[in-house]
Amino acid sequence: MLVWCSPMTDHRSNPRRRGQELETAILEATIAELAEVGYAGLTMDAVAARAKAGKVSIYRRWPTKAALVMAAGYQYTRGAQVPPDTGSLRQDTFTWLRGFADQLEGPVGQALLGAVVDSANSEQPGELAKLSEGRGRQVAELLVQRARNRGEPVVAGLTDVQLSAPSNALKLYYFIHGGRVDDSVLWAIVEELAMPLWRAESRGC
Amino acid sequence: MLVWCSPMTDHRSNPRRRGQELETAILEATIAELAEVGYAGLTMDAVAARAKAGKVSIYRRWPTKAALVMAAGYQYTRGAQVPPDTGSLRQDTFTWLRGFADQLEGPVGQALLGAVVDSANSEQPGELAKLSEGRGRQVAELLVQRARNRGEPVVAGLTDVQLSAPSNALKLYYFIHGGRVDDSVLWAIVEELAMPLWRAESRGC
Amino acid sequence: MLVWCSPMTDHRSNPRRRGQELETAILEATIAELAEVGYAGLTMDAVAARAKAGKVSIYRRWPTKAALVMAAGYQYTRGAQVPPDTGSLRQDTFTWLRGFADQLEGPVGQALLGAVVDSANSEQPGELAKLSEGRGRQVAELLVQRARNRGEPVVAGLTDVQLSAPSNALKLYYFIHGGRVDDSVLWAIVEELAMPLWRAESRGC
Amino acid sequence: MLVWCSPMTDHRSNPRRRGQELETAILEATIAELAEVGYAGLTMDAVAARAKAGKVSIYRRWPTKAALVMAAGYQYTRGAQVPPDTGSLRQDTFTWLRGFADQLEGPVGQALLGAVVDSANSEQPGELAKLSEGRGRQVAELLVQRARNRGEPVVAGLTDVQLSAPSNALKLYYFIHGGRVDDSVLWAIVEELAMPLWRAESRGC
DNA sequence: CTCTAAACGAGACGGTACGTCCAGTCTTCGG
């Protein structure tokens, strides 16, 4: 044979993570980075370093920063989002928006923000819609349904535009003003947007 | 040495622009770049090159890319935005939203997008609000006032949230879906959001 | 999730090679890669792919790229190298150098080059010497011996330095100039280096 | 106007170096890196960091690692190379080779080595020749001329191949064996290569 | 008018992050 061997020892972290375990670690690192430095300050290098992963392992899964951030945000918000039943559509709606607004202050807000800007100039503008849009409408529908079941007077046949109007107003407010959304803003959305659109009695004789 | 030689020759363009003339040239170059490559693809170097200006002349006026883009967008939209009186609040609203949506396809949309993302992580959130927010509410107020003057049944005492709801819905739709906004989306906003909120008769017995 | 799916399918090639057969296949793949892309362009992945072998199977045998390349070069040149007897030391020498120079144009040259650079910074300098050095001296000694047997006037007691001078001159010329070595260069080495050093009559009164 | 200004202070090293001063700093950093980690271990990042320069400032001047290293080696060896006149061609030659061999132990050897390997696979194989080849022949010619002036019997009309044979033998020995070259090797080159080729009396009756 | 200070164009500079490539190690499976 012919071996003259430079030793070149190599002490890497063991055991090596793969597949789902690694994926989760990367997404968690992404969430942490988003919380610390925000979307604009997030770098692939920093995520890789925090996750103790190679950059290639990230790029193999998500081709862009936007895709990574969207996946992280999706994972983060997968848990329970349904607000408790307070017995009143008005209060239910406020509670829901308050919880959403609180989330927006953290990594979720940063993820949403980043997803918007990067997906706007991408080839796949519809990807973001899947992640972002349905949620607000679904929860709103649930709240309205609960109210109807309780016997509250609710408009029948609410459209997507009408159901998602409150959460959209909140999102846009956050996009433009940033930071924490005050209760007064949320109440304004509830009283002036959700109630007029959703409650039948507000249109009554 | 092996490579390189000093420049020496120097043929600069004359006469040199200053003050307002230079500023306008830079903003126009910014608009043009936004239209061509979008906000994410816009670089200060490219703007400077297109404007045949030094980068310092840009940074002297606007400290960041976001500031430059917002200034350019502001300048671009300074012109008339008030839609013609079609004799119907419904048609007026659609026409206005159609014009706005058309603008969003071009540099204005890119500017808005960029302003959102960069201002979110800045120390001065809220600055964007001044530029972006008032407009939609103002035009909506004008349309409603015209309708009232024509005798159309319009809700009195509409709030900011209610007046800006349609334009906000459009903006958010653009942010999330990108690209051209279809007429059907605009009509949905008009019929399901603007009319229910603004027209008194739609709440009638 | 948003992207990606696990591989699952797995069609391995059968039957599996082992031991000598596998080793030969790897070395042949190495030679082929050297010929195609040169030493600098050679990658372990490419060799493994071409040999349809796992990278581990390579690293198990040769710890570094340099070791692999040297082994491949050694195997490749194991065959007959002795030039035919032309009846003249001068012509024999030229023929031999010509053949050697021709080899240098192909994988052998690339292997030699790579071995030099990688072994220079290794812990085991001198290993390369075993592979590379003896050959030139041995063939030169053979040529001189044949000439002596034919009755040509040849200096007795030629040293290693003197015997390997022509082949060394050729190697260095190749290292520095690269590419194909012209006949004129080889003739210069023969006439101005080999003959003065080796032929007794050229030192005669 | 429209300025909302994030301060973004920036404390870089001042005054900034340019042109010749910067070039020298980079080459010195290259020499230092070569001495510390050798050619194979040298990275553009490390050179840039040590020189406190941007990588672009290096790439602007030298397109490849090989070009940088060659320039550094050239700069480093620009100083006096001519050995002192010892009164004997034999001793002069040894002294010269000893000095050359000593240099090869340091950054010059690494530079030569690296230049060889990277230029071999380049488009400009002739570039290296200019840097490397002339020197050995020139000094040898000078030594021989001095000997002739002293009255030593020297062969007239020595060719390039003959003049550069000793230094080439040394270079190749270094390439293959690496590390420090022993005096005995140098004396062998002097006695068995330089003297037989250069001294007329060694061919005399 | 001349003189001076500021603004300007051009682009080199130090620096950060990018997305890619490869070396060498580790894991997973099938035979």
Place this chain on the structure above:
DNA sequence: CCGAAGACTGGACGTACCGTCTCGTTTAGAG
């Protein structure tokens, strides 16, 4: 168990921009 396959960590690559700085030139405005 070994071999094929290939994912993994780590690190250098060469590029793109950022925002600053240096260099001469041009211009405006004061004396």
